[in-house]
Amino acid sequence: MPDVPFGFSSGEDPEHEKHGKKDPDSGSGASDPLGAFGLSGDFGMGDLGQIFTQLGQMFSSAGSVATGGKASGPVNYELARRVASSSIGFVAPIPASMTKAIADAVHLAETWLDGATALPAGTSKAVGWSPTDWVDNTLQTWKRLCDPMAEQIATVWASSLPDEAKSMAGPLLAMMSQMGGMAFGSQLGQALGRLSREVLTSTDIGLPLGPKGIAAILPDALESFAAGLEQPRSEILTFLAAREAAHHRLFGHVPWLSSQLLGAVEAYARGMKIDMSGIEELARDFNPASLSDPAAIESLLGQGVFEPKATPEQQQALERLETLLALIEGWVQVVVTAALGDRIPGTAALSETLRRRRASGGPAEQTFATLVGLELRPRKLREAAALWERLTEAAGVDARDAVWQHPDLLPGAEDLDEPAGFIDRIIGGDTSGIDEAIAKLEEGPGADEPGGGAGDN
Template sequence: MPDLPFGFSAGDDPDGDKPKKDPNPGPGDPFGFAGGDFNMADLGQIFTKLGQMFSGAGNPMAGGSGPVNYDVARQLASSSIGFVAPIPSATSTAVADAVHLADTWLDGATALPAGATKAVAWTPNDWVDGTLDRWKRLCDPMAEQISSVWAQSLPEEAKAMAGPLMAMMTQMGGMAFGSQLGQALGKLSREVLTSTDIGLPLGPTGVAALLPEAIETLSEGLEQPRSEIMTFLAAREAAHHRLFSHVPWLSSQLLNAVEAYAKGMKIDMSGLEELAQGINPAALTDPAAMEQLLSQGMFEPKATPEQTAALERLETMLALIEGWVQTVVTAALGERIPGTAALSEMLRRRRATAGPAEQTFATLVGLELRPRKMREAAALWERLTDAVGIDARDAVWQHPDLLPSSADLDEPAGFIDRIIGGDTSGVDIDAAIEEFQKATESEEDDKKPGDGPVDS
């Protein structure tokens, strides 16, 4: 299991030295609410103090609704980033030119047409603003699962006493989650290189975005000229946009897999029992203490078969995207930029050592992309290109059932044989290729003469 998201804990009890109640409460008291030192009067005191806290706090940070307070996330991310100088117009022009050149070279390496209609240079603040909508869809499912624990686990008597104050508990949880997200995005915004750096379409459709500040920092430790590094990263960004723009089901499948992973999670409710036994009602009068309580780790997720299956689907799909991008970028730039192989190896090592993008993704969403699968996916796409050519290789993206499975990444020969032999488990590969070619020709015909792939 990767870094646990949104305050999950691996079971460590920070109050382990405090006296505990009977570890085996009776069947009518599964969470230890009755008897001992914690009773319904204590619970009433908690909710009373919560009501006083919310009515008198007057804290604008408590605004917002939903499982994650994105106003808090945005404010904390911006505060973490601090002052950022505007990007010079010359740098913006260089980014647009690099994407345009990369797309021109990619035309000979893939049958998918250009997907970027605009190229931009982003500051870290631009990245936060440009990707926050997509982070909402990625983070909400996990946060909703955790937030619902309160309402689902309280005994009926406690629910009756809580009443509308349960919404206040949810609001505090949203603040805690928003705080974690904001801090993570503030750090990540300084280190990501492009809008697709973690393999997901985080930015607006058709907008190729590079972050010159992070690219400059990366370049300081490399031997390749900055112009080559910029063009290499622009090619990767442009290749991602070709996939996300012209494989219409891909983005939704990726996001659906993340949602399926979160929805398949089961919570070990013993965390709530621990909370009930050791809680200090007086601490709930302090919003900061409440946020710390919610974020320090109360529940332990339990893997389920549904969760495992969703994780495997997402890991495989992300590996296939990364492997395809590496294959087409190497084919397009390999003879034009001598440092392409070294730059590709640098990115592989960056991923293999759990770079900042992967660590943050694992922390926020609970998922981790395994580098081994990325390497195997790249090898499969390379072998498939040699066996069937560019058109047939890229036609595999026309239907999700045509894509290699996780097992195919381990044994690519069988998958390649199936594609060559036309055995695609009920999917007509020839029809898919014909449909793909017609769609590509139609897209090219729709372009006006002289139009470039990118507007600066």
């Protein structure tokens, strides 16, 4: 795995080791006492106050949880939202003129895309988002992405306790669960705060994070992206609008795509195995009285006992997710180039700038790797785009886009390396993949396992 994923701590910050001075927000749980809560050293005292306020609420509510109250869940998303908003700081309202420019750019892009793809328009509204808007509008999807792994970590603590201790540990387990939710929430909040200042659109990392049909562009990030580029701002805006609109065509008119994409992330989390030896040792030596000592709590959260172990199931989920994301990105690149290439001379240069942005592991890729444990390999992005381009030349736009009708028709990871055989199958009208899928469905429930398609062919 390229990075220690969301929710895990090794006592050191892998981003600090990996990116050095490139990531000024990185901190170390070993040298920074706030690192135990997932907070960097430049975190303000006001934000630290939020943490201790949450701690007070945690202790006061532990008793009610033990007597039938409702637990807050594996991740404290309210804390995540507050931490993200605090790190973003003041954001000026988006001017009406910019909102209109975004709407006009999306409308123009949709018109041009009509001639480049068989999929109809997928946007119902175009908006400009501030970083805070991005957090608010994507947090619901992040819950789905983060909950499976956080839930697994939350359960291993209780399962590692000796049987005789479980009967006496009701309030303690409730507090530990809330402590874990706070730690995950603060880590997620920091990551979302950083990511919200870097993403260009709602689909910038290839996932359907925002509401369906809402094309969103972040003007502040657009300005940062455009700095130093030779293309006019209007061309850059139209280029980004076309990419956003193309993503929404896929997500809006390929009904299985969003569930397959997010389901692969969930399968990755479910496939994670925890090294129980460190947890068992911690549980055996744990002294409940230490919970009254804030320093002991920080030490507890920073010991890094939750170490991930790669499993075959997880590797399959990672391959499926990586391949599917590469296919989406490659298709978008080919379609946008076909729609804008003759109209905006800088399209190829802008596409290359985005490709290099990903190849160098920009903030979006780094944050996504930290949260999910996955980095997209640029080689896969290039090969996916090359496959779609060759398929378009050989079979036409309609045949190319018909591949998205069913996940079993999509090229797999091996097809990205050897696309000729896949293209021959499409030209020859080979639909064995979807025929087999229909046959399995007719056999009855349970015959067709979810999550197939990309990477499994």
